[in-house]
Amino acid sequence: MYNQILITDEVGSLLVIFLTTTLPPNEKDPPGVFDRPLENWYDYIVVGAGSAGGIVATRLSEGYDKVLLLEAGGSDIENDLTKIPLLWSALTNSNLDWKYKTVEQTHALFAHKDEVTNWPRGKCLGGTGRINAMGLIRGNPIDFDTWAKEGAVGWSYKDVFPYFKKMESIAFNLSAYSEGKKQRQYHTGGKVRTSYGRKKKAGKKQRQYHTKGGKVRTSYGRKKKAGKKQRQYHTKGGKVRTSYGRKKKADLRGRNGPLTIVESRMTMLEYFHEQAAQELGYNRIDCNGETQRGFCRIQVNVKKGERCDTASCYLRPALERTNLQVHLNSYVSKILFEGKVARAVEFSKDGVLYKVYARKEIILSAGVVGSPKILLSSGIGPKHHLNDIRIPVVADLPVGENLQDQMAMHFQVAINMSLSTTSQKITDTENILQYLFYREGIYAQIGVDGMIFINLDQNKDAPPDIQLIFLGLAYEKGFLDGFSYKEEVKEELANRTDPNSFVIIVNLLNAKSRGTITLSTTCPSCKPIIDPMYLSDSDDVERFVKGIRFLQKLQETKSWKSIGATLIRHDTQGHCSEEEYDKDEYWRCMVRHFANQANHQTSSCRMGSYSDTTAVVDPQLRVRGIKSLRVVDASVMRNNPSGNTNAPTMMIAEKAADLIKHCYY
Numbered sequence: 001m002y003n004q005i006l007i008t009d010e011v012g013s014l015l016v017i018f019l020t021t022t023l024p025p026n027e028k029d030p031p032g033v034f035d036r037p038l039e040n041w042y043d044y045i046v047v048g049a050g051s052a053g054g055i056v057a058t059r060l061s062e063g064y065d066k067v068l069l070l071e072a073g074g075s076d077i078e079n080d081l082t083k084i085p086l087l088w089s090a091l092t093n094s095n096l097d098w099k100y101k102t103v104e105q106t107h108a109l110f111a112h113k114d115e116v117t118n119w120p121r122g123k124c125l126g127g128t129g130r131i132n133a134m135g136l137i138r139g140n141p142i143d144f145d146t147w148a149k150e151g152a153v154g155w156s157y158k159d160v161f162p163y164f165k166k167m168e169s170i171a172f173n174l175s176a177y178s179e180g181k182k183q184r185q186y187h188t189g190g191k192v193r194t195s196y197g198r199k200k201k202a203g204k205k206q207r208q209y210h211t212k213g214g215k216v217r218t219s220y221g222r223k224k225k226a227g228k229k230q231r232q233y234h235t236k237g238g239k240v241r242t243s244y245g246r247k248k249k250a251d252l253r254g255r256n257g258p259l260t261i262v263e264s265r266m267t268m269l270e271y272f273h274e275q276a277a278q279e280l281g282y283n284r285i286d287c288n289g290e291t292q293r294g295f296c297r298i299q300v301n302v303k304k305g306e307r308c309d310t311a312s313c314y315l316r317p318a319l320e321r322t323n324l325q326v327h328l329n330s331y332v333s334k335i336l337f338e339g340k341v342a343r344a345v346e347f348s349k350d351g352v353l354y355k356v357y358a359r360k361e362i363i364l365s366a367g368v369v370g371s372p373k374i375l376l377s378s379g380i381g382p383k384h385h386l387n388d389i390r391i392p393v394v395a396d397l398p399v400g401e402n403l404q405d406q407m408a409m410h411f412q413v414a415i416n417m418s419l420s421t422t423s424q425k426i427t428d429t430e431n432i433l434q435y436l437f438y439r440e441g442i443y444a445q446i447g448v449d450g451m452i453f454i455n456l457d458q459n460k461d462a463p464p465d466i467q468l469i470f471l472g473l474a475y476e477k478g479f480l481d482g483f484s485y486k487e488e489v490k491e492e493l494a495n496r497t498d499p500n501s502f503v504i505i506v507n508l509l510n511a512k513s514r515g516t517i518t519l520s521t522t523c524p525s526c527k528p529i530i531d532p533m534y535l536s537d538s539d540d541v542e543r544f545v546k547g548i549r550f551l552q553k554l555q556e557t558k559s560w561k562s563i564g565a566t567l568i569r570h571d572t573q574g575h576c577s578e579e580e581y582d583k584d585e586y587w588r589c590m591v592r593h594f595a596n597q598a599n600h601q602t603s604s605c606r607m608g609s610y611s612d613t614t615a616v617v618d619p620q621l622r623v624r625g626i627k628s629l630r631v632v633d634a635s636v637m638r639n640n641p642s643g644n645t646n647a648p649t650m651m652i653a654e655k656a657a658d659l660i661k662h663c664y665y
């Protein structure tokens, strides 16, 4: 997401020393919990303990099945900084990061060193969810309805909605947000209003669930008297009547899931952004509620001031189960087949090569880079590519193709008062102590002061194109250090930094450019070739420019004017300074030079129908044409969602666990 470094190297190392020496003694892993003797056979073998794998292994081990979870990285609590929300960006390039890089880009990244960019991915229990910014955004209902329409049957919003609820337990007050469309969709008076605002006649099935005058029509057309229970769930005019006769709002959020979700706010600047958004017609909403169109406060998976990810909030509470074994520092190199049936995985741990067998299934949850890499190394991938690198073909599938990402462009906004969080405030003893003693204050926040989702054509029936993210951080040298810009670009921009400023990110959603992940050799430990082909589709550039035009409108609002909010130019010598300022051509140039990756990569093992030639897995997430092998992680997303990727990844894992269980019981 907002891939900046909050703290300079010097300040960072001082902070790290301070925090690690002052924090209570490190939490320790229970002795032997990750070193239980390996067996030859397990019911399920899950590869990768990240956002998805942690959930899959936890859910599959709820019964009596024996589950083995293999993770290439180490323990999630090796590094205490992973717990502290504000310091998430200090984990990029740490020993918990796979430190991937893209290849040189030919349509983008021209102000970046060597025209390449970093692709951080988490390497420890919790995976990328352990190093990410913890922002929780479900995406737009239309995203999932489109997946289903394109052949991913069973993945419409109606199908996935229960799983978004299942994983979360919200711990903030929702009463500030108004009831709206989504609730009307499911609770009607004879007519059903869809989430897109159109009205349609309720069909048989719908009449079964939505009543007219206290009667319920079953799917077979019979009428029966609605009982108490039915009156509880069936509404008149958007309200839900409980069995006690009181009216309450339909609940779109989960209350009993493992992940605690709270709202986060960095500074007072949020107030000015909210007012500015309102002036432009974007009211305050819950972006994970009935609509995404509006201004929302960022929601984060944080519990009592500490990161609550799939490692700490799913897996750790399950570690005592005798039927769940977790092995760390276990690098899976390939899957072994008998004909077209996946039977075993081969992995190395402490220099020893192991082979373990699965009675029921092998589930790959190694992420958007790891899963395609393991499949390709095992002979599942495009035939021509496997032939090139001399790997025998088990199945000819488009593994590594259709890679998708968003792109983010950072802007500096100068203001006339000191409202933002500066590096000085970050190192302020009072702030540090507030966190150490109470787990509160700026360290318990992730740096964000709200966001707006925008559809550039003002089309309420289409998903957003742009996510505008307000950061409460000053654009200072330490912030700039986090970018992969060329040194001369950084030097020039360093002269424009100012503690009286904040940062805003224009995030391009639903990008059309597509990239690839391929192998250069058969060497198991070699990094794959990542070519996202950023901005290879010129429509992405045009929509980016329109997003910047929207950003400029904020400057005209009374609210931003009251704090003197003014965008600072960021063109540098040889990087768009020769273009006429503020022409569309100038912004096209700026986008191609300065926009960066957004950490939201998906779809390298895309899901689709059985006949879809772009699909690697079917809608049950089974690798097409292969038995006993599924992929469950961000790589299976049909299309990149309209928002962040962690919540949809975890939803996929929750749903996949149910799909798998239903196959065997």
Ligand SMILES: Cc1cc2nc3c(=O)[nH]c(=O)nc-3n(C[C@H](O)[C@H](O)[C@H](O)COP(=O)(O)OP(=O)(O)OC[C@H]3O[C@@H](n4cnc5c(N)ncnc54)[C@H](O)[C@@H]3O)c2cc1C
Binding pocket: 001, 002, 003, 047, 048, 049, 050, 051, 052, 053, 070, 071, 072, 073, 092, 119, 120, 121, 122, 123, 124, 125, 126, 127, 128, 129, 131, 132, 133, 134, 135, 136, 137, 330, 331, 332, 333, 365, 366, 367, 368, 370, 371, 374, 599, 600, 601, 633, 634, 635, 644, 645, 646, 647, 649
């Ligand atoms: C810096 C950053 C910030 C982000 N911020 C946000 C945010 O605020 N909100 C949001 O929604 N999303 C965010 N994301 C994205 C989000 O975290 C990811 O989309 C999500 O975590 C992906 O989950 P996954 O299960 O697909 O993969 P991962 O979580 O990466 O899990 C894959 C796991 O497999 C392991 N593995 C890989 N290969 C092997 C192998 N060969 N053998 C054994 N194990 C292996 C890995 O070590 C890892 O633990 C961010 C990402 C980054 C990098």
